[in-house]
Amino acid sequence: MSISRDPTSDSRQIKTFILEDRELYRLLLRHWLEEKNGHRVTFFDSPDALEENAEERDLVLCASHLLPGRLYLKKTTHANGHRHAVYGERLDSATIFWCRKSGVSGILDLRDGMAEWNQCLENLQNGIATETSNVRQHLNNGHGKGLARLSRRETEVARMLVKGFSAKQVASALGTSEGTVKNQRKSVYRKLGIVRATQLAGAMGFTRIR
Numbered sequence: 001m002s003i004s005r006d007p008t009s010d011s012r013q014i015k016t017f018i019l020e021d022r023e024l025y026r027l028l029l030r031h032w033l034e035e036k037n038g039h040r041v042t043f044f045d046s047p048d049a050l051e052e053n054a055e056e057r058d059l060v061l062c063a064s065h066l067l068p069g070r071l072y073l074k075k076t077t078h079a080n081g082h083r084h085a086v087y088g089e090r091l092d093s094a095t096i097f098w099c100r101k102s103g104v105s106g107i108l109d110l111r112d113g114m115a116e117w118n119q120c121l122e123n124l125q126n127g128i129a130t131e132t133s134n135v136r137q138h139l140n141n142g143h144g145k146g147l148a149r150l151s152r153r154e155t156e157v158a159r160m161l162v163k164g165f166s167a168k169q170v171a172s173a174l175g176t177s178e179g180t181v182k183n184q185r186k187s188v189y190r191k192l193g194i195v196r197a198t199q200l201a202g203a204m205g206f207t208r209i210r
Contacts, residue, residue: 014039014125017053019062021045029061032114059124064088064095083124093147094159094204096135101152109134146192146203154191157184162201 016039020026026043033039039059044050047066064086085106086099099107106124108117112132123130147155153174160170167185171178189195192203 014058015056016041016059016061017044017050017057018042019044019047019050019060019066021063021066025063058083059121060084062086064091067095083127085120085124085130091135091138092204093138094155094162096139097147097150098152098155098159101155105129107131107135109138149191150188154184154188157181158188158200158204161185161188161197162204 014037016033018026018029018041020029020043030041030043034041042053042055044053047062050060050062060083062084065088067086083106084104085108086095086104087108087110088095089110091107091109096107106120106129108120109132111134116132120130120132147158150158156174157170160173161167165173167181168178171181174181188200192200194200194203
């Protein structure tokens, strides 16, 4: 099944940037988007490489395991504005909430079928925010409810802490002070109702540590 095009859009090739370092996924995504749907696909191994590229882009797809504490939301050239999607296997609550608060337009779970992915990509091309059914179901089941109380920056800090980053490393990555990160960590603990670092992963609804 191919992605249908918006008849009101221009006829030029869609420029799709993909943050993905796994060769098999690259082959599958290239076959689906480039050969089947006529996109011009460019792959990047790291967020920094994606950020440094100044070329115009229409759609950005980011593998969740490569996301840092922040995602570079470079404005697209399409009239509909930002069209960034994050995809992954069994996306955890922390990633989902962070994507929502960071302005990501699409959140796609690899467990959902190709037909649903095609519909989501069509929505993104037409400027419509979208999530696949497993993403919605995960939150409907009550996972990570406390995360809704966190600010975007607190969610960024919590995501990095639960992956094993120290407060100093988080501060360096986010361009802030270690003291600020420690204060944000206290706020995260208070809002999630926990008292120690070992409780953080469970409170954030992580399905697994990546």
